[in-house]
Amino acid sequence: MTDFDKEKYKKYSRKIFSSKKASLVDLIEIRFQEDLNEYIYFKNLNLEHVSNNISKGFSVRVLYKGNWGFASDSMIDEENISKVFEKAFSMTQNIPEGLVKLTKEDIFEDEYIQPYLINPFDISPKEKIEYIKFLQNKIINSKNIDFSDFILRQSYEKKLFLNSSGASIYQERTRIFPEFSVYKVKPELTILKSRTRPVGEGYEYFKEYPFEEEIKEYNDLILEKSCAKSVNPGKYNLVIDPSNLWLTIHESIGHSTEMDRVLLYEANYAGSSFATLEGRGDLVYGSSKVNIVGDRVQEKGLSTIKYDDEGVKTGSFDIIKNGVLQNLQMNREMAAYSGEEHSNACSFADSFSAFPIQRMPNVSLLPNNVEDLKTQDLINMAGDGIYIIGDGSWSIDMQRYNFQFTGNIFYEIKNGKVTNMLKDVAYQSNTQDFWKSCKEVGGKSTYVLEGAFNCGKGQPSQVAPVSHGSPSALFENINVLNVKNEN
Amino acid sequence: MSKMKIEDIQKIVKKYSESDEYYFIYELSEDFNIRFSNNRVISNGINNSSYIVFSAIVDKKVGVSSTTDLSEKSLENCIKNAYNIARESSESEDYFPLPEKEIYYDKDKYDFNITHIFNDIESKILKLTKEQKESRLFGYINGGINTIIVSNSNGLFKENLIPRIDYSINIKDKDVKRSVWQGKLTSEYNEEDIDNLYRKLLLDFEKTKIRKDLKEGRYKVILSPSALSDMLIYMMIFMSAKSADEGRSPFTNMVGKKAFPEFINLYTDPLDKRIKILNFLLFSLTEINDTFDIGIALEKKDFIKDGVLKGLISSREYDKKMGYKNNSFSPSNLILKGSEDDFDSFIKDVDEAIYINNLWYIREVDPQTGLLTGLTRDGVYKIENGKFVHSLNNFRFNQSPIKILENTIKMSKSYVASPREFGENIASNIICPYVLVEDFNLSSVSKAI
Known part of the structure; x- marks a missing residue:
């Protein structure tokens, strides 16, 4: 960790806010940010990479006559903050009046530190390296495993946000993602990924995870997968585990309900959406079983934080209720444009030099609130079909219609029972068709919070961590491909 | 990038390095970006950034640390951190002695005034977005110059200057039923590039009428x-x-x-x-x-x-x-x-x-x-x-x-x-x-x- 002198930074910023030029503009935001990332990568017993990276600096965003000006620098001192402010201000000059308006939001002076037990950066690299080596040793001594790699990603983020309206918010949060993959080369390449998840927790997640049990189990599982029957392409009923469904939620619902996509901000790059502003309260996304919430206060969520990067207090909100679109994810600018009174606090910048853009809250499928249906209940309902566990490949089009996902483990379901393992499975569908085919969702006992450590979007491109909770769920009549036939 | 600055960094590296083998990467960049959507500019930026990545090698063990803060104190911490990680690390099976001494200064000269280029591009984009009647213009243009230096304990010193302008322009009709894209990646700023690209874009757009x-x-x-x-x-x-x-x-x-x-x-x-x-x-x-x-x-x-x-x-x-x-x-x-x-x-x-x-x-x-x-x-x-x-x-x-x-x-x-x-x-x-x-x-x- 480096010195992050909040009081000094506040003093520098207040000087800018009280300057003559500041009185000319509509808003100034100054964000000081430090991101600490550690990455450890083992391939078999060889430590291929270990690094510890600090990114630290500040940015100034100015709103003047409906236009943004934005500049940043990694050198934090009083003189430089003033220069960067001038640069951001100058970018708003000599251009026609713009359209940016912001919602009026409450002003907060607050500090927030995400709850965790052990700061990952308080643990020496040595301890982590020795533990991973111990685990890798167990993996590669498993008789059915030819190769293994292990990656441990950890982040710690500090942000001080100030604006000329009086906001002063300091926040810290951490996250961790250990994962391993095992490989069996013959008779053909077979890969299994660990069941670990990225989480908004401290080092305790890594220490408490039952790696040894999973490794023992994977020795048999990879042999079974390598000998599995190659799937016959066709239409299937799918029972999808939360470890796979989170990614489908992320791509087909999380991204399609981002207001910046709806307003075409991302149309040149990440893409737009089939959803519309007018669709709120009307557009049918899925069956009545589909209830989706956006939530930035969910415990251990990767997008969880008390205030967003515009100083707006976070909360939770319905995105889809009983299959119908309710709300989109917004920042202040988009909320104002779409006629909303307030932002729902979905602004995020991934580094000091990043322009804050609209990013996802934790977007989750709610479990069945009538009956605590188990995954086996859904398998019974499926009759014949495929049970899919764990994520794999993913891809979706630029308006979030057509998608294709694979998975980690697939089982054939016959007469309501899980039978043999399958391989080479990919499912392909369209977002609304898929969610309309959602016949049933599991109860809260099947609910798991999964997520993505680095979701990409924006130009310049940014990454954001985000969680997605889901129960197991049953989908009917979905198109399944055999990936070996596709080549 | 002034030679003095890199000499200062080298001095600091020599002062705090604790082994016979190390290398560092130093990158200094000045860049701009402008993003437009639906016939208006939605974000922009002029960013100065620099970082150093220091790799320490101790008994075939490697530790890597990086920082964007180039004060002496921060560099000292970065170097010490890399050594701490290296000492706590395990021997690399891929170890090989670092490349031998070789010196290369990039002699290419680039006249990249970032603020000037940004202003020029922004005015062109504002003109084009204003012209749109029945269509919507989108895009992202970014560019800048990166100075990248690698130096190691054997005396290797390599410098490259990488200039880049990356154009990405997309046009759609009012109803968003037709869409075409043109892009260009170049090492030189040419004032004609945007207009030429836009002309190509319109030719492609014509092809989407049926x-x-x-x-x-x-x-x-x-x-x-x-x-x-x-x-x-x-x-x-x-x-x-x-x-x-x-x-x-x-x-x-x-x-x-x-x-x-x-x-x-x-x-x-x-x-x-x-x-x-x-x-x-x-x-x-x-x-x-x-x-x-x-x-x-x-x-x-x-x-x-x-x-x-x-x-x-x-x-x-x-x-x-x-x-x-x-x-x-x-x-x-x-x-x-x-x-x-x-x-x-x-x-x-x-x-x-x-x-x-x-x-x-x-x-x-x-x-x-x-x-x-x-x-x-x-x-x-x-x-x-x-x-x-x-x-x-x-x-x-x-x-x-x-x-x-x-x-x-x-x-x-x-x-x-x-x-x-x-x-x-x-x-x-x-x-x-x-x-x-x-x-x-x-x-x-x-x-x-």
């Missing part, structure tokens, strides 16, 4: 350099010599074999002047541990020569262990040699094909076969008798880049490509032709525009 639907299937396609370049970058990710030997790659057991048509020649050449690239190894997109090779000079190397796979991507340590002679370090560019034909000559004899301008959201499906999936985007057209006849719906494809080269039957001359998916990556330097490819798997229809 739109017909086509079902999924396996078709003969023309891939533009942009579409092909994204697939070639993915192919580069698969090209690890070690992964191939381990049976974890589509290139397993392929080296030395004639796997492609005779006219397929794929190589890397750091001296190719069409776009300025790094002439030393900085990082790899491929799964290969080249930590101990950082800073080494890149050379011209054949990957595929007359259809024969000559070599893959490797490190000095792995090549020595295996006795390999033909592999390349991770390249800064990939060049697929084209024919003499410009685009018009290339297309005139094509009786029937589907032209694909961009590929998007490309992901690996099967690492054994190299199967990738993704979407067509912003320009899919029916070609008949050498002419664009109408536009088509978009598709999801399932296709491996290796199959694309195997099934290529005709090529144009090569152009500097502007990869749509990998656009912002400094390693995205692909020079390739338009290619006519048989049996391309357009697996399903996408309604997306």
Whole structure:
């Protein structure tokens, strides 16, 4: 960790806010940010990479006559903050009046530190390296495993946000993602990924995870997968585990309900959406079983934080209720444009030099609130079909219609029972068709919070961590491909 | 970048380094970006940034630490941190002595006034967005100059200046039913580029006036350099010599074999002047541990020569262990040699094909076969008798880049490509032709525009 002198930074910023030029503009935001990332990568017993990276600096965003000006620098001192402010201000000059308006939001002076037990950066690299080596040793001594790699990603983020309206918010949060993959080369390449998840927790997640049990189990599982029957392409009923469904939620619902996509901000790059502003309260996304919430206060969520990067207090909100679109994810600018009174606090910048853009809250499928249906209940309902566990490949089009996902483990379901393992499975569908085919969702006992450590979007491109909770769920009549036939 | 500054950094490094072996990478960048959507500028930025990555090597153990804060205190912490990690680390099986002393100062001069270029581009964009009546203009233009320095404990010192302007412009009709894209990646700022690109964009937009639907299937396609370049970058990710030997790659057991048509020649050449690239190894997109090779000079190397796979991507340590002679370090560019034909000559004899301008959201499906999936985007057209006849719906494809080269039957001359998916990556330097490819798997229809 480096010195992050909040009081000094506040003093520098207040000087800018009280300057003559500041009185000319509509808003100034100054964000000081430090991101600490550690990455450890083992391939078999060889430590291929270990690094510890600090990114630290500040940015100034100015709103003047409906236009943004934005500049940043990694050198934090009083003189430089003033220069960067001038640069951001100058970018708003000599251009026609713009359209940016912001919602009026409450002003907060607050500090927030995400709850965790052990700061990952308080643990020496040595301890982590020795533990991973111990685990890798167990993996590669498993008789059915030819190769293994292990990656441990950890982040710690500090942000001080100030604006000329009086906001002063300091926040810290951490996250961790250990994962391993095992490989069996013959008779053909077979890969299994660990069941670990990225989480908004401290080092305790890594220490408490039952790696040894999973490794023992994977020795048999990879042999079974390598000998599995190659799937016959066709239409299937799918029972999808939360470890796979989170990614489908992320791509087909999380991204399609981002207001910046709806307003075409991302149309040149990440893409737009089939959803519309007018669709709120009307557009049918899925069956009545589909209830989706956006939530930035969910415990251990990767997008969880008390205030967003515009100083707006976070909360939770319905995105889809009983299959119908309710709300989109917004920042202040988009909320104002779409006629909303307030932002729902979905602004995020991934580094000091990043322009804050609209990013996802934790977007989750709610479990069945009538009956605590188990995954086996859904398998019974499926009759014949495929049970899919764990994520794999993913891809979706630029308006979030057509998608294709694979998975980690697939089982054939016959007469309501899980039978043999399958391989080479990919499912392909369209977002609304898929969610309309959602016949049933599991109860809260099947609910798991999964997520993505680095979701990409924006130009310049940014990454954001985000969680997605889901129960197991049953989908009917979905198109399944055999990936070996596709080549 | 003043020499004084790097000398100061070197002094600090010497003062705090604790071993015979270390290297550091120093990058200084000044860049701008402007993003426009729906006929208005939505974000912008002028950013100065610098960082240092210090790699300490102690008894064949490596520790890496980086920081954006270049004060002496922060650099001291960064270096000490790297040594702490190295000491706590375990011995690397891939250890190889660091590259020997070699000094290279980049003598190219660039007149890159970032603020001036930003203002010029912004005024052009504002003019174009204002002109739109029945259409919506989108895009992103970023550029700047990066100074990248690698220095090691053997006295190696390499400096490259990498200038870049990356244009990406997209136009849609009012109802968002038609959409086309043009991009350009260049090392020089040319005031005419935006207008030229915009003219090309309008010509493409005209071609979308008639739109017909086509079902999924396996078709003969023309891939533009942009579409092909994204697939070639993915192919580069698969090209690890070690992964191939381990049976974890589509290139397993392929080296030395004639796997492609005779006219397929794929190589890397750091001296190719069409776009300025790094002439030393900085990082790899491929799964290969080249930590101990950082800073080494890149050379011209054949990957595929007359259809024969000559070599893959490797490190000095792995090549020595295996006795390999033909592999390349991770390249800064990939060049697929084209024919003499410009685009018009290339297309005139094509009786029937589907032209694909961009590929998007490309992901690996099967690492054994190299199967990738993704979407067509912003320009899919029916070609008949050498002419664009109408536009088509978009598709999801399932296709491996290796199959694309195997099934290529005709090529144009090569152009500097502007990869749509990998656009912002400094390693995205692909020079390739338009290619006519048989049996391309357009697996399903996408309604997306």
